[in-house]
Amino acid sequence: MNKWFGLFVGLILVIITVYFAGMNTWELRYAAITVFKGMLIWIVFFIGLLLIILGISDLKD
Numbered sequence: 001m002n003k004w005f006g007l008f009v010g011l012i013l014v015i016i017t018v019y020f021a022g023m024n025t026w027e028l029r030y031a032a033i034t035v036f037k038g039m040l041i042w043i044v045f046f047i048g049l050l051l052i053i054l055g056i057s058d059l060k061d
Contacts, residue, residue: 021028 021032
């Protein structure tokens with residue numbers, strides 16, 4: 001896939017998402033906030049897991 005085509009499609013998808021979230025159609029704003037809160041917990045968990053794995057790897061050296 002052409003890099004410009006991928007960039008263009010990504011930009012269109014982001015604009016469409018922001019537009020629909022701004023319109024608050026189907027209460028999407030509240031659903032997006034809920035998903036974001038849940039996602040933050042998993043991101044922190046996986047960062048911690050990554051740091052543990054890197055620490056164990058450093059102890060072996």
